[in-house]
Structure formats: C-alpha cells, structure tokens
Amino acid sequence: MSVSDHVRQLAGSVFNNLKHQHDWTQLQILTHSPLDNSPLPRPIISGLPPRRLYLHPDDQIEIIRSHRSSGEPMEEKPEIEWVLPTHLAEKWTLKSFASVFDSLPSEPSPTPGRPKRIILATIHDDSTVVYYFMHDGIVKPRQN
Amino acid sequence: MAAVSVSVSGTDRAPVRISKVAGRYLLFDIDDIMHLRRHHNICSVFVGTTPQNPQQNIFMGLPVELMPEEAQVLVDKKVAYIFDDGVFHPARLATLDEPTRRAYLQSLKHEGKMAQLVAEESKKQFVPKVKQGKKKSKASRTEAGPAVEDPVEQETSTVGEKDVEDTIDLFDSSTPASLTSKPKSINNVPTKAEPEGYFVTPTTTSALLLTPTVFPHLPPSPPAEPSECGGLSTAAVTPASVDNLPASYPLYAHLQDKGYYMMPGLRFGCDYNVYPGDPLRFHSHFQATHVGWEDEITMLDVVTGGRLGTNVKKGFLLGGAVTSSEPQTAEGETAGSGDAVRTFCVEWAAM
Numbered sequence: 001m002s003v004s005d006h007v008r009q010l011a012g013s014v015f016n017n018l019k020h021q022h023d024w025t026q027l028q029i030l031t032h033s034p035l036d037n038s039p040l041p042r043p044i045i046s047g048l049p050p051r052r053l054y055l056h057p058d059d060q061i062e063i064i065r066s067h068r069s070s071g072e073p074m075e076e077k078p079e080i081e082w083v084l085p086t087h088l089a090e091k092w093t094l095k096s097f098a099s100v101f102d103s104l105p106s107e108p109s110p111t112p113g114r115p116k117r118i119i120l121a122t123i124h125d126d127s128t129v130v131y132y133f134m135h136d137g138i139v140k141p142r143q144n
Numbered sequence: 145m146a147a148v149s150v151s152v153s154g155t156d157r158a159p160v161r162i163s164k165v166a167g168r169y170l171l172f173d174i175d176d177i178m179h180l181r182r183h184h185n186i187c188s189v190f191v192g193t194t195p196q197n198p199q200q201n202i203f204m205g206l207p208v209e210l211m212p213e214e215a216q217v218l219v220d221k222k223v224a225y226i227f228d229d230g231v232f233h234p235a236r237l238a239t240l241d242e243p244t245r246r247a248y249l250q251s252l253k254h255e256g257k258m259a260q261l262v263a264e265e266s267k268k269q270f271v272p273k274v275k276q277g278k279k280k281s282k283a284s285r286t287e288a289g290p291a292v293e294d295p296v297e298q299e300t301s302t303v304g305e306k307d308v309e310d311t312i313d314l315f316d317s318s319t320p321a322s323l324t325s326k327p328k329s330i331n332n333v334p335t336k337a338e339p340e341g342y343f344v345t346p347t348t349t350s351a352l353l354l355t356p357t358v359f360p361h362l363p364p365s366p367p368a369e370p371s372e373c374g375g376l377s378t379a380a381v382t383p384a385s386v387d388n389l390p391a392s393y394p395l396y397a398h399l400q401d402k403g404y405y406m407m408p409g410l411r412f413g414c415d416y417n418v419y420p421g422d423p424l425r426f427h428s429h430f431q432a433t434h435v436g437w438e439d440e441i442t443m444l445d446v447v448t449g450g451r452l453g454t455n456v457k458k459g460f461l462l463g464g465a466v467t468s469s470e471p472q473t474a475e476g477e478t479a480g481s482g483d484a485v486r487t488f489c490v491e492w493a494a495m
Contacts, residue, residue: 022495053493088447091440094464098486119493122443131493132450138402139489140420140429141459 007085011043014085014121017129023050026080033103041099044118045083052076054133056114057142082118084134088125101136115139160224162215167388169210169226177208184223185405186214187423196411199423211408213396216386220397226386256342263342392416392434394465398485399432406432412456414449430461430489437467437486450490463487 011029018024027047033040055063082104086092101116115137122130160176162169171177171188180186188211189195190204210218218224240248392415399406405419407428414431417423431453435441441462453460466484 049495053495086443088443090443092443092446093438093440094435094462094466094486094488095438097462097488098466120443120446120490122447130447131495132447133489133491133493135459135489135491137489138399138430138461138487139459141453141457141489141491143457 006087007042010085010087010123011045013123013127014083014129015045017121017127018045018047018083024048025050033105035103035105038103040103041096042084044100044104045085045121046080047083048080049078052078053081053119054079054117055142057140059114060142083121083131084118085121085123087123097134157223159222160218162210162218162224162226163207163229164226165229169212169215169386170207171210172207174206177206180218180223181422184218184221185400185403185422186210186218187405187407188214189408195408198407211396211406212386212389213393213400213406216389216393217397217400219386252344256344259342259344390415390434391436394485395432395434395463395487398463398487404429409433412452412458414460418461428458430459431456432461432463432487435462435464437464439464446490450492453490454492460490461487462490 015027015029019027024047027045030044030046031040032038084100100118104116104118115135117133117135117139120132120134122132124130157179160171160180161173162171164170171180188208189198190206190208192203192205193200194203215224215226219226396406396416399416399418405421405423405426406416407419407423409416409431411417412431414433416432417428418430418432419426419428431449433449446460446462449460449462463485466486
C-alpha cells in the first residue's frame, strides 16, 4: 500500500509542477492503459505543453526545406506528451522501462513512423524535477 | 547504407586472418584493415593511440587491436578467422619443407634489403642538406669576420657541428659492412648467403602462410602442396567463440548489425561510442551503455548519463538483450541473430 501511495504522491508532485511551473494543459493522470484498459505499471501523466517539445531531426530538416520553398512562417503545434514520474533514488530495469513503453499506444503521435517516446520526470527530495526524453529504440539526437 | 555494401563485398575476398597474441586480437595487414573498415563497419583502435583518445591521427600505428566483440562479430559473419599465433608459429616452422623454408628466408632478406635501400635513399637526401647548412653557416661566420667571434658562440657552433656528425655516424654505424658485397651475394645460394641488408624481425607470421609463388621477385620454386595448412589450421584456429567476450556483446552486435561504427567508450564513460558512419567523417550519435535485462539502473545514472550526453551533443543509449520469454512488441527491434535487444535513448527535454 505504501509503495503505491508513494507512487501516487510522485505523480501528484509532477502533475503540479507541470501545471503551475510549465503551464501544461489538458493534464490527466492515467492509471490504466489506454490500449487495453489494463492497469499501468505506474501512473502516467498525459498533457499538452504550451509549445512543441520535440521535433525529430529528420522532420526538422523536412519542415525547414518545405518552408524555405514556400516562404511561409513555420507554425509550431504542440503535441500531447506522456510523462513518467520517478524519484531520483529509484532503481529501474530495462524490463520495467520496456513494460511502460509496451503499455502505451503509439497513437497520439503526429508522426506515427517514429518510435514511441516518454518524458522521464525525475524528482529529487528538494522537489526539483528534471525532464528527460526517453525513446523506445535507437533515435538519433536532435543536435549533432 | 552499410548493409548494402556488406552484401556486395562479402564474397569477393578471402576471410581476414585475425592474429591472437596473448589474448588480444590483432590485425597486421593494412589491406585487411581497410577492407573491414569499408565493408564491415569495423574500425577499432590503432596501436599507439592513448586509450582515452583513440582517434589521435598522428599516433595511429599498426597493428590494429580489435575488441573481442569485434572479433566475434567478424567470425560470426564468416569474414574472418582467428589464428592463435603462439600455437601456429612453432607448428608451421616445424613442418616447413626445404623450398618453402628457403623462400621464406629469402622473403625476409628481401624485406631487409628493401628497408636498407629506403634507409639509404633517405640518408642520401639527408646528408647533402646538412653539409650545405654547414657550409652556409661557416661562410656566414667568415663573412661576419673573426673579430665578432666570442668564445661562447664558437662553443655553441662546434657543438652543433658535432651533433650533425654524430647523427651521420649513427646512420653509418647501422649500415652493415656487407652492404658493398650485395651484387655478389645475390648470385649465391640463398640459404648459405651472408646476412645482408637489415636483419628484419618478422612482426607477424602471416608471411609463413604465403606460398613462394606469391613473391614474384624470387626465383621460381616448386609450388607448395595444397594440403599445406590443412593439418595445422585445425590446431591453430581457435574455436568459433571468442573467450574473453564482455557481457555487452549483444548490444554491440545489435548496433553493428544496424551499420553503426563503434569505438571504445572510455572517453564518455560508456561502453561504446556509436557513430552513424566512419568516425573520420561523422561525430558520434550515442554513448551506449549495456545493461542486463533485469539489472538495476539507478535513476541518478540515467539523469547523469542524459546530462553528459546532451552536453556533448549525443544521445545516451541504454540497451541489453531481452532474456525473458516475453513477447516482443517493439517494432523492428529483433536482431538478425535471433537475440532480441531492446534499446532506449535518453536526451534532455529542455524544460
């Protein structure tokens, strides 16, 4: 009981951080998989950031190319992101990360060909939260 | 991109010989190294570079030391085989027949002669320059007149001359006395000839594998028997699996299979630096760290790895072989060898 309690509080802290510090909207905490409604290994937060957070480098090249030819300004449409709340002192395994990815649909992505991604939200005891993308598979870095 | 070239090139070349010396896997032949680099995305480390910075071009020297993973991948792909030089060398020497032996010695001598010729050539180019320099300096000194000469300057100049003479002497003394008798000794019977040219210490036993017909500069001798290496190879070729294979091999093989180039990852605290192409042309994309399927990963390690990766414009890649019997749902993540590998890339979300 205490473990799930801890996890629920983590999710609550990250939820508040996203809502008040990062101005995310449409936030909700999911406890069951949108795929088959089975319980998730851990609650996941879905939400809409105020601006687009991630652009795959190949898509970026494509957008720049098409907009250079048309001359229109680039519009940035934010995408729904999945956020996995974790604590800095936790221990994970490849297996547990894989189970999180496997329980998520690849659907709400505007680029279905790209691998799934989540945002790791890692909380420290002083309530600092750091956010890192985690991709399912080999995805080249954005800046190189 | 690499996958295409692999399929094209795989057939037209004999398997590469990897020399196993004292538990290390070495490549001595520059052609083999170029072939593997071009067609099998294996670059590995040149001997002479420092472990932290294996790409210092000026220190690169042969042989190339392969990581055990690389040797294993090459053996699995059947583009290379591993020879235990310690076993092979005495066994091969014991079974050499007279013509082969003579041809081998002759080839060593030829190599020594070539080395000597090259050395003399460079000496010829070197000596006149120095003499000119000496003359010039003397001329300038006489022009300046004897009055200006003070003892200190004189001393330094004589020291300089002495140095030059010393270097010349150094080169001279290394030239064997038998140099002048070279044309005569070529006519001699090869086995009884005086040692001439530089004495070359063979750095690899690969020359022993060659039949005399390979050396075109030698007098033709009876060709070696076809079964020449048959008995030996079974003794010297090590079994198909490399013995000191690290646990990170599945991750290596997975990335290798996808056409990435790997270098040792000491510099970035990971197992491999992963390049999307030849490291001479590309920056690396990932710092890859192997983790067992159920090994614990501290979140602190994920965060610090992601932080370091972002700082050096790389992705932090975690990966390992799937050891359980769970169904694979990730698309395209099953390796060709049948061992499924799952990988995850971490980069900063900039928020």
